[in-house]
Amino acid sequence: MTTWHAPEALLRAYAAQAAPPAAAVSLEAHLDTCADCRARLAQALPAATASVLATARAGVLARVASEPSPVPARRWRSRVVRSAPLAWLLGCLAVLTSASALDVGSTQRPALVLLLSPALPLIGVAAAWGSRLDPYAEVTASTPAAGLSLLLRRTLTVLLAVVPVAGGVGLVRGAPGPGLWLLPCLGVTAVALALGGVVGLQRATATLGAAWAAAVVLPGIAGTGVPAAVTAQAGPWWAAVCALSLLVLVLRRSAYAALPR
């Protein structure tokens, strides 16, 4: 604690710019730490100096008030949603629309919309974690947000985008409703996440996509009847697949704590 304070005579001399240099330096050092002496110095200032200081202060404050304050941009949340998946969403819409166009007039085989919808989220899910297409994958993996919760949040975004699009196209073109493809869609997505924890998400989604094409889409197009995977009877099986995959995913969640390699 300081017990010394500047004598009145020194303050007056300093205010009149007449203090000896050594005394002025030590007074300035004291003024840095002592609000009382600063207040006393302000009292001791000649009127002319005081008015210059007041004008300067008012000028600085006016300048600060007139400058634009840094605007916190909160738009990045919507940008994240917009920038990456927009192209993919448009792609999904194009695929489904052309698929439903091909469906018109063909009653021999099951609707293409039905065959394709369950596999569509795979493309979006592939980009959800550790993808080479994601410019931030590496930094993201070093943040506390990384892990299963971020993966699930991004997967949910993908599903919330693709399900209404597929449902809407189906509705407009008279294709089968979501009752037939929603559970397979969730099941395929859940298997991709669980398998991704073992072999990497990109490899898992590619493998599943190929398997879906070979086991469901191609037989469907070939006209050998509605593939069993997208019939009402398969519903309970898909529910079981979902539950089992989510269990595996939670048990092996540490696989998504760091990037594979």
Place this chain on the structure above:
Amino acid sequence: MRTRTIRPTTFEPTAFAFAVRAESLVVNAGRRRAVDGLDLALGTGVHGLLGPNGAGKTTLMRALSTVSRPGGGALELLGVPMSPDADLAVVRRRLGYLPQHFGFHPRFTVRELVEYFAWLKEVPSQRIGPAAQRAIERVGLADRAGDKMKTLSGGMVRRVGMAQAIVNDPDLLLLDEPTTGLDPEQRVSFRELLRDLGSDACVLVSTHLVEDVAASCEDVVLMESGRSVFAGSLDGLLAADPGASSGTVGDSAVERAYTALLRSARATGEGA
């Protein structure tokens, strides 16, 4: 005049002696053992990680940033052992990482990008705006904060990468080739920023440029073939080259010492 940042954590007693401690650390890159039995202990300050291309610097940086898992040995970051069941989020909140390749979404503005990373790093939401603004100012991009990423030069993108790395005031800051694309003037202000950051955090700068290390690092780790072949002060590095003591201490002296150490490490490696 330089200002020193006082943070709440500045006055907390640290529970660990070294921000980074590795013993016989092994890290795989694909099938290759890129880091192979490395010992390392780093405290507060700016440390240089030197080594030729392919020495394992980037693989080591990825393990220290918790992006990839060690394949063997022991690693402790900020006092937390990196065991398979370690709570990584505790370490990651206090970590800053600039990877070798830092891409961007072209339509993001600088501020949006830095705020996005502040959010990923769990900076409290009312502090995200001010923290991003301060980080952007520290890397000298305040006048470009509202500009889209696609309008920036390569050096500026690198500085945005730096801003996201420091936005959470990390205690452990890992910078992989941070000076790539910076012009000489930007390098000088970057070194000043490094010294400021190193006053109360552990900063590890990986580089293949000896001059970066000579200008801003207190000590040096020299890597070759996945191992540390030298760790110590800059003076200690110079002592490795008999010719350095007579000449002036500068870039070229450090460069010569570096080459001499690498040569002897390679000779030992081949002999073994």
